[in-house]
Amino acid sequence: MSKKYEQFKVSGKSIKLADFKTDETFGLSKDDAKEDLKDFQDSLFELQERLYAEDRKSLLIVFQAMDAAGKDSAIEHVMSGVNPQGCQVFSFKQPNDEDYDHDFLWRHYDALPERGRIGIHNRSHYEYVLVCKVHPEYILKERLPGIRKESDITEEFWSDRYKSIRQFEEHLTRNGTTIIKFFLHLSKEEQRDRFLDRLNEEDKHWKFSAGDLDERALWDQYQQVYEECINETSTDSAPWYIIPADKKWFSRLAIGRIIVETLQEMEPDFPTVSKKQEDRLDVYRDQLLDEKKETK
Template identity: 45%
Template sequence: MKEIRISDYKVENHLKLSEAKTNVDLNADKKQLENALEDTRKQLGKLQDTLYAHGKYAVLVCLQGMDTAGKDSLIREVFKDFNARGVVVHSFKVPTELERKHDYIWRHYIALPARGKFGVFNRTHYENVLVTRVHPGYILGENLPEVHSTEDINERFWDKRFEQINNFEKTIAQNGTIIFKFFLNLSKEEQKNRLIRRLNKPNKNWKFSPGDLDERELWDTYMHCYEDAINRTSKPHAPWYAIPSDDKPAARLIVAHILLEELKKYDDIKEPELDPEIKAKISEYKERLQSE
């Protein structure tokens, strides 16, 4: 199998999505990819146990991508071997009435993982500079003091919003949250194929919405907004990774590999040392239990 090099996916320089790969050949068949993922996710599961015991870091995994990019199945397959108490998944839909009464980051802030846990955001705070930028009328629903019409939603507005997002991520990173942001880069042709499969399979029909086709017509606009958002917010403390996602098994393995290898760099994440007095009496405790 071809080596997975994290530098091939990490956004450290200006990203041009028109030139970014949506498919990658890892020189492995589907079974080999699945076996490699199984091994990697088991290692991730063990690492999460240690993270939980250590209790000083949280891990936030952000997933963004166009409809059908594979976010749901990636979450299912990559985190399958985690202890259920150690990972919490949040899928953010249209904001509720309560959520709209707060700033747009509020609902994401209160969903952040506690120290010792993984949090997975299926769609994220970036929806507020993606969907709302494509459909600026949605911003009016936030009832902001300085926004009276879509004419007020100008470049200065978006500059301010990107600054807020960068400040949010910087704050949580400085307080112990390790941030990963994955853009599942799907080709327009593969999205078409996946939408057709949803229509052809009765048990998948429920996933289809006519609105998917309306959004698909705005593909180029979405790509512009994604490219701008990624380039403005990929920082050393909160990097973006552009993952070729036309091949789901390969995309899952790449994401799992990045998580594992990057987290291994935190060599201070260790199980806590047992209290010396307790450690010195382990044999005594064993004897007491065995003599019952």
């Protein structure tokens, strides 16, 4: 990974979110990013083709962020050049009754990418240690043994839940899934301005909910639980990347570059053909050429 983007990576070290800039751009301009965007989309397309053809490994990309950080648009712009056959996007909403009848990882396991594919989880299993930690009343809906009231949810409970996530991701990596996780790090001021845009621009009204302001009031709590979560679950095999998100064009560029470099490190390649298969291909080629001659 290039040193430039390596600084966003959290792996096996304790971090403070306050130490990470939300407006970093490396001195690039929006025009610079447009040119670079086309370049990495070409690379991404080729690497995805190789991953799909090889059919031995998969890539899981997790997106988490505060509201209005730009997850949807980042996915749209970064992945716009890939073949839909080789990419799956899941946007997780609130759990339903069937989800609550299973453990908290169940619906996410069911949405994992098949071999040869890129899977994108827009929000993810991390909601159960983020939103649920800010709103512990949601845990009660899981009907877990020994937890009947909020006071039953101890620090040991959260420690076990982080452990479950680490073990889940370790299992996936052992079985051929590479995992990268993006936290889009937005400033509170920029979130305010984006909420105002949603209120001021008619075609963005649908994006705004009164609940957004309720969650914004809990900003400091969310920053704390994100920090705890990243520190507890960023590992060498499944690292978190803290992406500056105040400039959408830059976050898309950084995310795209990290995805491409991750795929390059996975070294996907087209399957090799045996000598016997090569010989048969020559026979098939001659057969088709003869057919072509006969039709002239």
